Amino acid sequence: RKEVEQDPGPFNVPEGATVAFNCTYSNSASQSFFWYRQDCRKEPKLLMSVYSSGNEDGRFTAQLNRASQYISLLIRDSKLSDSATYLCAVNFGGSNYKLTFGKGTLLTVNP
């Protein structure tokens, strides 16, 4: 089993749609979780940290389910500008806080 596994996608949705991404992780001792957004040929940019209590930032909601070892990202009222690859990242612990990334899910929002 891969350490971090993500919905393969790609997702093609119309503007205004709600889209959800899921990501599972193998290490139950994982300590912190993130969603990144990566535009084509660019570096990843941090979108949200993910907390057990769930967190929301405008149209974006992230949730963590420790029991089932998955994190999710929900995008409501999707915009054309949301088109990008979404990567989940997990810190498995340790002093260096190194992140293990999922393969990414490509989202295309169509007019």
Added chain:
Amino acid sequence: GAVVSQHPSWVICKSGTSVKIECRSLDFQATTMFWYRQFPKQSLMLMATSNEGSKATYEQGVEKDKFLINHASLTLSTLTVTSAHPEDSSFYICSARGVLFTEAFFGQGTRLTVV
């Protein structure tokens, strides 16, 4: 967020030559820097982790003699791809983390093409 600058943003080199990529934290002290490689349509694969003043820790399968990492100061780490070959062509990205952060911040990436 904190700012990490990576240079150059792209480079083309001849097979057999070496290429150095710099990663700088501009407004914080980066106690830890990470180097990733990303092939087209693939995820970021961690190559190595470096802590300031100590030797880098390489991930399994990454040749430490080919990918030389130096982290001599709290604001600068370098990755040197030695004797580059076409299969080394990839997108190399650094990220840096300071003591006060749980997240790491990415540089802009370097697109290396070896011809």
